[in-house]
Amino acid sequence: xxxxxxxxxxxxxxxxxxxxxxxxxxxxxxxxxxxxxxxxxxxxxxxxxxxxxxxxxxxxxxxxxxxxxxxxxxxxxxxxxxxxxxxxxxxxxxxxxxxxxxxxxxxxxxxxxxxxxxxxxxxxxxxxxxxxxxxxxxxxxxxxxxxxx
Ligand code: DQA
Numbered sequence: 001x002x003x004x005x006x007x008x009x010x011x012x013x014x015x016x017x018x019x020x021x022x023x024x025x026x027x028x029x030x031x032x033x034x035x036x037x038x039x040x041x042x043x044x045x046x047x048x049x050x051x052x053x054x055x056x057x058x059x060x061x062x063x064x065x066x067x068x069x070x071x072x073x074x075x076x077x078x079x080x081x082x083x084x085x086x087x088x089x090x091x092x093x094x095x096x097x098x099x100x101x102x103x104x105x106x107x108x109x110x111x112x113x114x115x116x117x118x119x120x121x122x123x124x125x126x127x128x129x130x131x132x133x134x135x136x137x138x139x140x141x142x143x144x145x146x147x148x149x
Contacts, residue, residue: 001095001147002070003044005140007036007133008061009051010077016102016130023103025129032130039134043141055079055086062089070147071096071140073133080105080115087116096143098136101126 017028033049040047050061065072079086090097104127105112118124123139125132
């Protein structure tokens with residue numbers, strides 16, 4: 001099982017730290033990437049960290065992951081609630097998928113309570129702030145280790 005893990009971030013997450021900090025906190029996406037990379041060293045994972053505001057780029061990265069990755073951590077942001085196309089792409093990816101939301105989407109507007117991606121995700125983390133990415137990486141590493149044992 002490959003130890004390459006894709007960490008994919010959907011629309012508006014480039015504004016993390018600036019956008020609605022009372023909901024998403026003050027850390028930037030660069031801070032999140034730095035923390036993920038530090039943890040990846042400990043977990044012996046090779047990270048590919050991406051963000052896009054374009055749905056097709058998220059889909060293309062999932063397709064790329066099919067050939068090289070042992071897991072995906074994805075915060076699809078608003079595409080969570082709208083995108084059958086992202087779900088279809090993830091359904092074509094076999095290894096573990098963990099869905100992350102910085103905020104607790106279940107405490108927010110009703111339209112955020114439904115996730116297309118959750119129909120595929122092996123685990124969902126919501127409301128843990130940016131720490132959710134680190135918890136997701138730990139889970140993916142565990143699943144990769146178990147598959148290799
Ligand atoms: C989010 C929650 C989504 O509802 C929202 O559209 C986002 C971010 C989160 O991380 O809490 O952009 O995925």
